[in-house]
Amino acid sequence: AQSVTQLGSHVSVSEGALVLLRCNYSSSVPPYLFWYVQYPNQGLQLLLKYTSAATLVKGINGFEAEFKKSETSFHLTKPSAHMSDAAEYFCAVTGSYNTDKLIFGTGTRLQVFP
Amino acid sequence: DSGVTQTPKHLITATGQRVTLRCSPRSGDLSVYWYQQSLDQGLQFLIQYYNGEERAKGNILERFSAQQFPDLHSELNLSSLELGDSALYFCASSVGGTGANEQFFGPGTRLTVL
Numbered sequence: 006a007q008s009v010t011q012l013g014s015h016v017s018v019s020e021g022a023l024v025l026l027r028c029n030y031s032s033s034v035p036p037y038l039f040w041y042v043q044y045p046n047q048g049l050q051l052l053l054k055y056t057s058a059a060t061l062v063k064g065i066n067g068f069e070a071e072f073k074k075s076e077t078s079f080h081l082t083k084p085s086a087h088m089s090d091a092a093e094y095f096c097a098v099t100g101s102y103n104t105d106k107l108i109f110g111t112g113t114r115l116q117v118f119p
Numbered sequence: 120d121s122g123v124t125q126t127p128k129h130l131i132t133a134t135g136q137r138v139t140l141r142c143s144p145r146s147g148d149l150s151v152y153w154y155q156q157s158l159d160q161g162l163q164f165l166i167q168y169y170n171g172e173e174r175a176k177g178n179i180l181e182r183f184s185a186q187q188f189p190d191l192h193s194e195l196n197l198s199s200l201e202l203g204d205s206a207l208y209f210c211a212s213s214v215g216g217t218g219a220n221e222q223f224f225g226p227g228t229r230l231t232v233l
Contacts, residue, residue, distance in 0.1 A: 037218045037219045039221075041224075047226060047227075048121060048123075048209060048224040048225055048226045048227050049209070049224040050121070050224070051222075051223075054219070054221060056219040095162060099218030099219075105150070105167075105213070105216075105218035105219075105222075106152065106164040106167055106175050106177060107152070107154075107162075107164060107211075107222060108164065109161060109162040109163075111161050112162070
């Protein structure tokens with residue numbers, strides 16, 4: 006069965022600092038991996054996705070993630086944090102043969118300090 | 120704006136009652152998914168419909184049911200409500216067919232059971 010683990014339920018960074026949000030996956034088949042962002046009182050918005058093309062995936066708002074099969078990881082990074090990046094971030098996986106349901110991690114709340 | 124609409128935005132009801140949550144997918148999307156977000160369970164997949172047919176079931180209680188209509192809108196029915204059913208319920212839609220497709224999320228319905 007597929008699953009994702011997000012390390013760190015809270016991450017705090019200063020504005021302008023590197024953002025690194027960790028996600029490890031477990032899958033018996035090649036996975037499709039996603040990062041979603043949820044701003045307060047809003048739905049989820051896709052940041053980026055990995056679907057077995059390039060291992061380095063660029064997304065919206067300056068975020069990117071690298072698929073590392075050897076480490077079963079798909080960490081999300083952004084070189085320079087902005088105040089508007091404060092939100093909750095979810096890593097998710099699909100890839101089952103029978104369904105394309107998303108299986109989410111527990112989320113990481115990102116705080117950005119001035 | 121994801122193009123997915125959900126009504127109502129907020130719902131307050133009492134234990135034992137029944138409610139219906141409504142979702143209209145993006146134009147052209149055949150798949151509709153329902154997810155539940157709560158503090159203790161996180162984001163959990165409930166059920167998926169594809170072009171009117173149930174495609175996958177997750178951790179959906181027997182008290183909950185859903186359907187997708189010919190015009191592709193979907194309804195999630197929650198009955199015999201309990202305090203623990205209080206949560207944010209999201210609908211998402213995609214073109215369907217593969218786990219690589221992005222799911223677009225609606226703004227959610229916040230259900231409060233008193």
